[in-house]
Amino acid sequence: IWRANRMAKHSRALLAAGDHEGSELAIRELLAATPWDHESGSILAALQVDSGEPSVALATLDSIDAWSASRGSWIARAQALRATQREKDAVEVLEAAVAALPDFLRAHFLLGELYASLGMSEESRASFRRLIDSPQDSPAAEAFKERAGGALERGTDESPQG
Numbered sequence: 001i002w003r004a005n006r007m008a009k010h011s012r013a014l015l016a017a018g019d020h021e022g023s024e025l026a027i028r029e030l031l032a033a034t035p036w037d038h039e040s041g042s043i044l045a046a047l048q049v050d051s052g053e054p055s056v057a058l059a060t061l062d063s064i065d066a067w068s069a070s071r072g073s074w075i076a077r078a079q080a081l082r083a084t085q086r087e088k089d090a091v092e093v094l095e096a097a098v099a100a101l102p103d104f105l106r107a108h109f110l111l112g113e114l115y116a117s118l119g120m121s122e123e124s125r126a127s128f129r130r131l132i133d134s135p136q137d138s139p140a141a142e143a144f145k146e147r148a149g150g151a152l153e154r155g156t157d158e159s160p161q162g
Contacts, residue, residue: 003033004030004033004034004037007026007029007030007033008030008037008039008040010026011023011026011027011030011040011043012043014026015043015047020047020050020051023043023047024044024047024048024051027040027041027043027044027047028044031044031063031064035063035064036064037064038064038069038070038072038073039070039072041060041061041063041064041073042061042064042070042072042073042075042076043072044057044060045057045058045060045061045064045073045076045077045080046072046075046076046079048060048080049076049079049080049083052083054079054080054081054083054084055080055084057076057077057079057080058077058080058081058084061073061076061077061080065077071097071101071104071106071107074093074094074096074097074104074107075097075106075107075110077090077093078090078093078094078097078107078110078114079110081093082114087114087117087118088118090110090114091111091114091115091118094107094110094111094114095111098111098130103134103135103136105131105134105136105140105141105144105145106144108127108128108130108131108134108144108148109127109128109131109144109147109148111127112124112125112127112128112131112148112151113151115127116151121155124151125152128148128149128151128152129148129152131144131145131148132145132148132149132152
């Protein structure tokens with residue numbers, strides 16, 4: 001376990017330093033030793049989506065989700081599905097995420113974006129409103145609420161950037 005913790009810390013340090021390739025290699029090594037490390041697997045999947053490999057990211061998520069699902073994997077899976085033009089599947093993932101965690105603001109925001117891109121304006125507005133009505137008051141929550149408010153002001157026929 002100590003080795004795995006050191007490997008995880010090293011991979012995150014590489015990522016923070018902008019060495020995505022080194023971080024990806026370190027995370028792959030970590031996951032070979034500890035396949036249940038969901039957080040590292042979610043980070044790897046996000047890196048794979050960012051690298052233009054959403055299909056590889058989906059395979060990574062399938063392997064780590066065999067252990068458990070997490071906020072990070074739901075977001076990474078939705079982004080990978082969106083990148084492969086499977087928006088409706090991404091919506092299903094995010095709907096499951098907010099059903100399990102009703103105050104999952106990032107999922108509500110991405111769901112609002114996806115609904116808007118699919119022309120589902122009423123659902124998009126409802127998702128953004130649920131986010132804005134959340135009692136969370138952290139800086140991250142306030143940033144999502146501000147972005148959702150901006151999306152509502154512009155109308156949800158256009159997907160907000162984010």
